[in-house]
Amino acid sequence: MNLLHTDVAVIGAGTAGLAAYRAAKAAGKRAVIIEGGAYGTTCARVGCMPSKLLIAAAEAAHEARHIDAFGIHIDGEVRVDGYEVMNRVKRERDRFVGFVVKGVDNIPEEDRLTGHASFIDNLVLMVGDHTQVKARSVVIATGSTPSIPDAFRVFGDRLVINDDVFNWNTLPKRVAVFGPGVIGLELGQALSRLGVYVRMFGARGGVGPLSDPTIRDYARDTFQQEYFLDPDATILDMAREGDEAVIRYQASEHVAITERFDYVLVATGRIPNIKGLGLQNTQLTLDAKGVPLFDPATLQCGQSSVFIAGDANNILPLLHEAADEGKTAGTNAAHYPQVQPGHRRAPIAVVFSDPQIAMVGQRFADLTPGSFVTGEVSFEDQGRSRVMLKNKGLMHVYADRLSGRFLGAEWIGPRAENIAHTLAWAYQQSLTIAQMLDMPFYHPVIEEGLRTALRDAAAKQQDA
Incomplete structure (x- = not known):
């Protein structure tokens, strides 16, 4: 059996794990990354990218069936070849996975361990049946798996x-x-x-x-x-x-x-991959589901030198959040016991349906009734949306009743993925509705619908 000593051991080579490993190395520490399965992030292998490939095919079929409203006609029925659709999905999926694998291959071989990792003591890991790893700090970045009732x-x-x-x-x-x-x-x-x-x-x-x-x-x-x-x-x-x-x-x-x-x-949710990690062999305090209790800001588990990042902690199971959390966990693991809160960006979520759904900033359900006003716009009569026959949608923007600060938004509508970024930047900059209305809006664009909602919020805030 091999015995390996390291400063930071990272369990999981997904988005969070790779970011944690790189952060630890950037801090000048020895680090190893352990993976028990195939390389390739959830996003590339079974999440963001293959789903968008399937959605892109679906949108192409849908558009082809509905172009007659523009006076353009296709002779004959639109035919979907399932074999060709899935062939492209898998082919392009494998291409994206290949990019991730190539990145892992660039990690020095001595820093990569293959095998299932489990704790046999607070900071001692058993990898497969071949290597025992003794670390000063550990980052758990094992991702999540679908929950099946x-x-x-x-x-x-x-x-x-x-x-x-x-x-x-x-x-x-x-x-x-x-x-x-x-x-x-x-x-x-x-x-x-x-x-x-x-x-x-x-x-x-x-x-x-x-x-x-x-x-x-x-x-x-x-x-x-x-x-x-x-x-x-x-x-x-x-x-x-x-x-x-x-x-x-x-x-x-x-x-x-x-x-x-x-x-x-x-598709009833996902749960952290913590089964089989041997957490019962540590002194970590676990919640009812067996996940270590941790500080959402520093990602530190209790007062220990164990950190948990990405989908494994189930705070915000999104790729960009996993990357940020991995960096935070890796940096704090490297500098333990000096730990610092990581950078948290403005909350942003997008559903790539049609129309798209998006949420930015604070959710409606988390706002205190009476403390905010709601600006509204329907996209059904919005100019550019009607031009493109994408005029399905309704948006609510929320503003503080007293200060007029932009608090958040929830909506369904065209090109929500793009508008969401504009609003996330505004939220992160703590802008007021008035300041947002001072920004440029070109004509004719869908963002003019956002301006209508902001104007509605501004009028209600003035009347408050």
């Missing part, structure tokens, strides 16, 4: 998660989607637009990450016009018969429907 196990191999979708050789005919969150909305709508028969079921009325009831209801109504979506579904029975998943659900007060599907896609 036990009730869905009845479907056997008809049950899939988003990871599985990107390994399909072709598109199935019928898919039931459970969970209209970010992943469910994106993949469900994409599959529907690619000709797959989709039924989407949710619980407690949620649609994406939205917390503003008005925006959430608008989003629900918008998506329901395109495909079946019940965000508060009553499931009566689930079973597996042959190669089919059978679901019986309440369609209306007096009507129950039984439908059969090729696959059931479960």
Whole structure:
């Protein structure tokens, strides 16, 4: 057995782990990075990039079917070749993964360990059955995995998660989607637009990450016009018969429907990958789910020299947040016991549905009633949106009632991913609505819709 001494041991070679390793090395410390699975981040392998590839194909098919409104016509029916769609998804997915693997290959071989890591003491790790690592500090960056409620196990191999979708050789005919969150909305709508028969079921009325009831209801109504979506579904029975998943659900007060599907896609959330880490062999205090208690600012677990970053801590499971957290954890691990809060950027979230959903700054649900005003704009009559026939959307911006400071926004609408960045920059700079209105707005652009919402908020703030 090999024995290795190091300053910082990083468990996990995903986005957070790679950032932590680089930060520790930049601080002049010895560091090793340990990976028990295939190299390639969640984003590149099963997340951001392959999902956007599938969405891009779906958008192309959707646009081709709806160009007649512009006076442009395609002779014959738009045909989707499932094999070709999935071939491109996998081919480009592998290309993105290759970039990540190439980056890992640039790490010196002596700094890379392959094998499952588990704690056998506070700062002692066993990697596979071949190497014991004694470290001064440890960064846990093991990522997350989809959460699958036990009730869905009845479907056997008809049950899939988003990871599985990107390994399909072709598109199935019928898919039931459970969970209209970010992943469910994106993949469900994409599959529907690619000709797959989709039924989407949710619980407690949620649609994406939205917390503003008005925006959430608008989003629900918008998506329901395109495909079946019940965000508060009553499931009566689930079973597996042959190669089919059978679901019986309440369609209306007096009507129950039984439908059969090729696959059931479960997108009901993700949980940190902490199983098998041997955390019980440490003195770390764990929460009810077995995750170490930690400081969200420094990412330090208790007063120890163990840090946890990225999806493993489940604060904000987003690539850019994982990269920032990895840097914070790696830097603090290198300089322990001197630890500092890491840089936190303005909160920003985007759902790549159509219309897109976005949230910036503080959520509606977290604001104190009576302390803020809400500016509103509908994109249905917004000039540029109507020109492009992308005029579905509703936006709310929130401003402090007394100071007029921009507090946040939730909306559904065209090109939300771009507007979200503008608003995130404004939020991070602590701008007021008045200061934002002093900025330039070109004509004709979708951002003029944002200006309408800001003007509405300014008028209400003056009347407050």
